[in-house]
Amino acid sequence: MANAKSKTTAAANPMPGKDVVIVESPAKARTIGRFLGSDYDVIATxxxxxxxxxxxxNVDIENDFEPTYSLERGSGVVLTEIKKKVRRADIIYLATDPDREGEAIAWHLLEALGPKALAGKEVRRVVFHxxxxxxxxxxxADHGVLDMDLVMAQQARRILDRLVGYTVSPVLWRTVRRGLSAGRVQSVALRLTVDREREIEAFNPVEYWSVLTRLAKSADSSLKFRATLHAIDGKGGDAKSGRYLVNxxxxxxxxxxxxxxxxxxxxxxxxxxxxxxxxAPFTTSSLQQEAARRLRFNAERTMRAAQGLYEGIQLGSGDPVxxxxxxxxxxxxxxxxxxxEIGDxxxxKYGADxxxxxxxYRTRSKNAQEAHEAIRATSVMRTPESIATHLSSDQRSLYDLIWKRMVASQMTDSVSDATTVDIEATGGPSGTSYTLRATGSVLKFQGFRAVYVEARDTITESDDSEENGSDTSxxxxxxxxxxxxxxxxxxxEQKFTRPPARxxxxxxxxxxxxxxxxxxxxxxxIVSxxxxxxxxxxxxxxxxxxMLGIVVSDYLVQWFPDIxxxxxxxSMEEKLDEVSR
Structure with missing residues (x-):
């Protein structure tokens, strides 16, 4: 493979050109090109x-799982252009994204260029978040070399995915329907949805009766409040809800x-x-979840908008950023x-309090790369309102979420006064004693709620229209x-227990x-x-x-239980992560 650590060994280029910077996308190339100026050729793969x-x-199982790579469709023209630029350059900067995929894109480019094109060139890896x-x-200024552990981790994932896909998919063609396919991770996601559907189908609703009262102060009947049944003869009901449900x-x-x-x-x-x-500020997963809850964006739509915000936006007459x-x-x-900067x-804006x-914040994921950052605005001073006119509708909505979550994550706690009141009801015909409970909460200091409150997951489809993240007292x-x-x-009221939500x-x-x-x-x-x-x-x-999904999932569970x-x-994901460490 190309030696990412090699230094310039040939004589200086007699007709020096510009140093070459490699990125993935044209939008990213335009933004970086404006920063670097005319001394560099910034090219997108x-x-x-x-x-x-x-x-x-294209994986040789008998030869240590050696992969056979080929150029992707349309990449030949781009490779020819890069070779022309590289020929007259002294330094090649690999400025692809700071993750496994970015590292692999850079490595594959070096492999495609080959030793001859790279002879006498210095290859530098530059990483920014x-x-x-x-x-x-x-x-x-602080360049390094390619991280071959990340490259190998990406290759291992790609090879494993190919092995699973090309082993399992033909079986589905023969036994279920032609044109079907299976994937190492997607098939497990499918199983989760099928298993949940089976739970719903097998669910037996249980009848219960909910008791709700409205009480009024004796001294002033206009002062009323709600209370629910909490206990009968001192015996409490559901520990989680605090309610006593009648059978x-x-x-x-x-x-x-x-x-x-x-x-x-x-x-x-x-x-x-x-x-x-x-x-905490957003990770990829939490951003996709919150955008789905608040904005009704699917994960792909969220990532498209985020990609544009990351790669650079022209703000007025200045450089894209x-x-x-x-x-x-x-x-x-x-x-x-x-x-x-956020603290200041x-x-x-809000005061020292x-x-x-x-x-x-420490992530709960044991495989998290702590050297990376959460998703945040690159400057807190670029408030959503100040740049709204330069963004598309999706970008505007997503940036608003990211900026507010970032700011709120560094703000002080919100403070409320919570009150719990127990009321004893006695003297009924049966002689039974009933305990009713009323609760209230008054927000006395907003803290982070002045900016942002995380939305909650809805339990049923009917809940989806309810307001999420309300901080009303x-x-x-x-x-x-x-x-x-x-x-x-x-x-x-008569009610019935509900099955788990899809x-x-x-x-x-x-x-x-x-x-x-x-x-x-x-x-x-995975989801798409x-x-x-x-x-x-x-x-x-x-x-x-x-029905097709259920048939495919059931077949795979029966004949490919490990997958x-x-x-x-x-466990396989963990082993693959270990390759990159």
Whole structure:
């Protein structure tokens, strides 16, 4: 292969040209070219230049799994142009993205150029996580060499994917339907949706009755509040919800009769201060999840908008500039210089009470590359409002999310006064004692909520229209222990337990990440692939497996259990990550 560490060994070029800078995309080339000036030729490979040919396995299993690569369609013209520029250059700068794919693109280019074209050239690897003038200047001053561990990790993944695809897909052609295909990671994602559908089909709803009261202060009947049934004769109900659920209509009727004839007295009032912490800045996964919840973007749409923000936007008459850091990351770290700038901004705009000490977040992913940064705006001073006119609709919406999440992540906790009140209901015909509970929360200091609150996952399709991330207070009328209150309204409603929800895109991506399946660069592709193959379809915002998807998943589970096992796939991902370390 080409020696990425080689230094210039030939005599100086008698007709020196410009040094060559290699990037992936034309947009990135334009932005960097403006920073570097006329002394450099910045050329885009337009993605991967070489790969495993689509026809045939192209992996020699008998010869240590040696891959056979060929130029991608259309790459010959680009390679010819790069060779022309390289011929007169002394230095080649590899400025591809700072991850496995970027490292592999750079290595494949060197391999395609060959030793003859590289003779006497110095090859330098430059890495930056944001496309700003200062970051590019720093990267060029502190250049290094290709990381062959990352290259090998990318090759191992690609070869393994080819082995799985070309082994399993032909079997599907013969036994299910011609033209079908299977993938190492996508098939596991499909199984998750099929397994969830089976849980839903097997679910048996259980009847229960929910009791809700509205009470009023005896001293002032205009002061009313809601309370739910919490306990019967001191025996509590559901620990998670704090509610006591009645099993059937007969029990409900008895309870209603008792409550209608009972006297009500406040027996306990507990007040405490509660604090809420902001969420960490975005990783690829959390950005895709939040964009799905708030903006209804699918993962591919999110990444398209993020790519444009990263590669550079023309702001007025100045040079184009990258507005966000690299968008394929599993790290929640922020650079210390960025944190300092954010802190100053918060203090100046919101006041000293909104910024304490810098917050440090550690990602939950054991495979995260902590040297990378979270996704953030490259400058907090470029507020969403100040650059909105220069962005497309999608870019504007996504930048607003990224900027606000970044700022909020460094702000102080929100503070609320939470009140829990227990009311005893006694004197009914059965002699049973009932405990009702009312809760309230009053926000007394916004903290990070002044900027951003993370949306929540909806549980059912009907919840999707509800407002997410609301930070409104639920106030409670003032109540004291020992005072009496009156029953104003009593409701007892028949309900049934609900089956687990189908996966939304946000929920599926989070489940894949939690199970160690896929990586930041693959989440969007995993979801889009099973949808494109018509293995799943959307009902509203939820994925439902098609009959074809169910048949394919069941067949693969039966005959290729390891490939379809989440634990095996996660273990394989871990082993592949070890290659890059």
């Amino acid at each position: 337009k993605g991967h230049m070489r790969g495993l040919a689509s026809k045939g396995m 944001e496309i700003t003038r200062s970051a590019v200047d720093e990267a060029f 059937n209509q007969e029990e409900s009727a008895k309870l209603v009769a008792d409550l209608e004839a009972s006297a009500y007295q406040v027996t306990k009032v507990v007040k405490r201060e509660t604090k809420s912490r902001p969420t 990258g507005l966000i850091t690299y968008m394929r990351t599993d790290s929640t770290n922020l650079a210390t210089t960025a944190v300092a 901004f918060i203090k100046n 909104y910024f304490g000490r810098p917050r440090v 639920r106030s409670l009328v003032p109540l004291d222990e020992g005072e009496t209150v009156n029953l104003d309204e009593l409701k007892s 996966y939304s895109e946000a929920m599926l991506i989070r489940t894949l990440e939690e199970n160690g399946i896929g990586r930041p660069s693959t989440f969007a592709g 692939t099973i949808e494109r193959r018509v293995y799943v379809e959307r009902e509203g915002t939820r994925f439902k497996p098609t 379809m096992d989440t634990g095996f796939t996660a």
